Amino acid sequence: MRIAILGTGVVGKALGQAFITLGHEVKMGSRDAKNEKALAWAKEMGPRASAGTFADAAAFGEIVLLATLGAANESALTSAGAANLRGKILIDTTNPLDTTGGGPPKLAVAGNDSGGERVQRLMPEALVVKAFNTVGAPHMFRPDFAGGPPDMFICGNDPGARKKVASLLADFGWGVVDVGGIESSRYLEPMCIAWVLAGIHGGNWNQAFKLLRK
Numbered sequence: 001m002r003i004a005i006l007g008t009g010v011v012g013k014a015l016g017q018a019f020i021t022l023g024h025e026v027k028m029g030s031r032d033a034k035n036e037k038a039l040a041w042a043k044e045m046g047p048r049a050s051a052g053t054f055a056d057a058a059a060f061g062e063i064v065l066l067a068t069l070g071a072a073n074e075s076a077l078t079s080a081g082a083a084n085l086r087g088k089i090l091i092d093t094t095n096p097l098d099t100t101g102g103g104p105p106k107l108a109v110a111g112n113d114s115g116g117e118r119v120q121r122l123m124p125e126a127l128v129v130k131a132f133n134t135v136g137a138p139h140m141f142r143p144d145f146a147g148g149p150p151d152m153f154i155c156g157n158d159p160g161a162r163k164k165v166a167s168l169l170a171d172f173g174w175g176v177v178d179v180g181g182i183e184s185s186r187y188l189e190p191m192c193i194a195w196v197l198a199g200i201h202g203g204n205w206n207q208a209f210k211l212l213r214k
């Protein structure tokens, strides 16, 4: 498949490399077609990787991943263009973090709204699925824990899109917990803060969530 990654940070690079490893073609998008991080990443990844603007990547991708700074989502998505995202699965990996004031991050959006819902409102014709926001970038692909595969919690309004993302997550080595519509981002984004606080207080960032059932 053709995959677009909007974002050049550790998440964009980790997910881009994962899709390349699985045999997909990946275009990394950023504000500037000559973004040095994106060009270096594409060169390192080889012929199935490329780089371009947010719009180039969104037009290229059959599935698009949003991996920008949460506060930059609106600007990045506007640049990507609604027409390039229409009808496509848009995997929102972001968290609306407020890192001002020192200490652990807080959520800039919470309560009766969420970053995921904002992304869906910005791009009403995209099939937004929240995923990958509750674990650190180094463990997003082939997570390897003694307790077995961890679970990725996902949500989004389109059941078919959630099913497709669940299938991709299985290819990545994850179990999946489907928590329904995009408004459930209100609960998945705070899980990111819990993950950070567990890392700070537990002194170990090699951690992931798992839902135990019987």
Ligand SMILES: NC(=O)c1ccc[n+]([C@@H]2O[C@H](COP(=O)([O-])OP(=O)(O)OC[C@H]3O[C@@H](n4cnc5c(N)ncnc54)[C@H](OP(=O)(O)O)[C@@H]3O)[C@@H](O)[C@H]2O)c1
Pocket (backbone or CB within 6 Å): 006, 007, 008, 009, 010, 011, 012, 030, 031, 032, 035, 037, 067, 068, 069, 070, 072, 075, 076, 093, 094, 095, 096, 097, 132, 133, 134, 135, 136, 137, 138
């Ligand atoms: N780090 C993790 O382990 C982790 C885990 C789960 C979820 N997340 C979430 O995933 C997202 C990406 O995280 P990250 O750590 O990879 O990177 P990040 O540092 O949060 O964001 C980097 C990306 O945001 C872009 N950006 C920054 N300001 C922008 C603006 N004004 N307009 C457009 N784009 C802008 C950067 O563009 P340039 O290339 O131009 O600088 C870069 O592509 C975040 O929302 C984060 O909360 C992170």
